[in-house]
Amino acid sequence: MYGMTRVAISARGVSKTYAGAEQAALNGFDLEVPQGTVCGLLGPNGAGKTTAVRVLSTLMRLDSGTATVAGFDVMKQGAQVRKNIGLVGQYAAVDEILSGRQNLVMFGRLNGLRYRDADKRATELLERFSLADTGSKPAAKYSGGMRRRLDLAASLIIAPPVLFVDEPTTGLDVQARQEVWLAIRELVAGGTTVLLTTQYLEEADQLAGHIAMLWHGRVVSEGTPEELKQMVGGDWIDLTFASPELAERAIPAVRPLAQGDLHAEPARISIPVAERTKAMLAIAGALSAEGIEPEEISLRRPTLDEVFLEISKKQEVAA
Amino acid sequence: MTAVLRDTWVIARRDLTHWRQQPWGVVINTLFPVMIALMFGGLFGGAIGEGYFDYLMPGMFALTMFFGVEATMTAVSSDAQKGVTDRFRSLPMSSGGVVAGRCLADMMGSVLGLVVMAIAGMLLGWGWHNGMLQALAAFALLLWLRFALLWVGIFLGLTVKGPESVSMVQILVWPIGFLSGIFVDPATMPSWLGVIAQWNPLSATAAAARDLFGNPGAITGSREIILAIAWPLLLTAVFLPLSVRKYRSLGG
Helix, strand or coil, X not given: XXXXXXXXXXXXXXXXXXXXXXXXXXXXXXXXXXXXXXXXXXXXXXXXXXXXXXXHCCCCCCXXXXXXXXXXXXXXXXXXXXXXXXXXXXXXXXXXXXEHHHHHHHHHHHCCCCHHHHHHHXXXXXXHCCCCCCCCCEHHHCCXXXXXXXXXXXXXXXXXXXXXXXXXXXXXXXXXXXXXXXHHHHHHHCCCEEEEEECCHHHHHHHCCEEEEEECXXXXXXXXXXXXXXXXCCCEEEEECCCHHHHHHHHHHHHHHCCCCCEEECCEEEEEXXXXXXXXXXXXXXXXXXXXXXXXXXXXXXXXXXXXHHHHHHHHHHC | CHHHHHHHHHHHHHHHHHHHHCHHHHHHHHHHHHHHHHHHHHHHHHHHCCCHHHHHHHHHHHHHHHHHHHHHHHHHHHHHHCCHHHHHXXXXXXXXXXXXXXXXXXXXXXXXXXXXXXXXXXXXXXXXCCCHHHHHHHHHHHHHHHHHHHHHHHHHHHHCCHHHHHHHHHXXXXXXHHCCCCCCCHHHCCHHHHHHHXXXXXXXXXXXXXXXXXXXXXXXXXXXXXXXXXXXXXXXXHHHHHHHHHHHCCCC
């Protein structure tokens, strides 16, 4: 099924600009996902994640470059690609008036199953995704997490070798997110190759063995979650002050303690730090020595934007 | 080929299941034109004169077909917005099946709508006077118009973004309906309005149907029937390829 290679998804120099758009949505996008692995495509809004999925799942034509899925060219062998993929788009794409079971039977029939086989498969999938009790209710009555699970089930009817999952938990509450993660983990255990897009480092960390970071339409960095976390750097300490003048006075005091460039805004300073407790104590000490009382001191993980800014800075330096 | 037929049937069946799950939706959609007919027939009938229902009903049949644009557009745009269309496009199925299924389901809905309207019309005193064959020809012309409007609906459904634009189009349905020979003879309108109304594709089908049913207001001569065949043909020739192109290039 995979031809010569064991690469399930491959993209080389893929570019795509939407009609009328100034910036390219994908700009030299490269990716290689080995068979049976889970790759997390991590990036902020507008980085090109959804475009990448739409191009790879043949929903959209690429402008230049090449891409293969399950060994088939997405531009020239679309029909074969579609036989080998499942797609879980950004919105739970199910018919809301139909029941869960009716949805699965319909998509099963459209996948070429006979009615009886489609019905049998629907029963299996409803069981597997803990929807058996609610299988006969209209999907409109499902909770967000249930609808997402039904959506996942619908994309697994033919047990596709390659599955695309686009931002599976955006807009879901914590519990629903856990449910969806569990469902995806089970898939992965079954040997499906998964390309998952997400805005959350935590989600990529939870589900993917390999993470590619997408920024402005290209992969700027990739590696295991551990490698990326190291690259991402340590935590940040945010200091908030009653006035911009106080903040001005605090900057020289805390600058020597920062592991890298600190970010200063009026009345607010963000300091990258390595060891959280020691840094916290040192900063508190430095401030009290100067007699500056901050409104608030807080410790946090870097935001994805900070991570990408950091990486792109490093890349500029390297270039 | 059998795969296309199977896909078509699966997609059409989905709509039939919708009818079964939400029967009130079907009832309201089919009774709405009946209500309009009662309203206009009752309100204007007195002023316009005796036998207005006999004049009005063929026009109302054409209007019912025209309302179908909204039904098609709403179904198509809701599928596109919710990602259902993308799911269909990512499946190993024929794109022809998706469109043909939509077509089949909407035509079944329109046949049902016409039957209900015809029965309501007969209860109100409307009837055909030129025999069964001509009546069937009139119904065929009405469904031919509906078939053409299907492609307009699919094209609009794939083009509009969000529910706001859907209601925009729903509002536009009315002036187009009024500016035609559906409710009154265009000859009674101010001359420039009358010309526009005369050229409205709905007028051609309504006039041809009046002619074939033998209802008052019929313009004898084959011109109306030729127009009632030509207008939908032209609409189909324009909007069918546009819809196919739009479907293929969804999202660029």
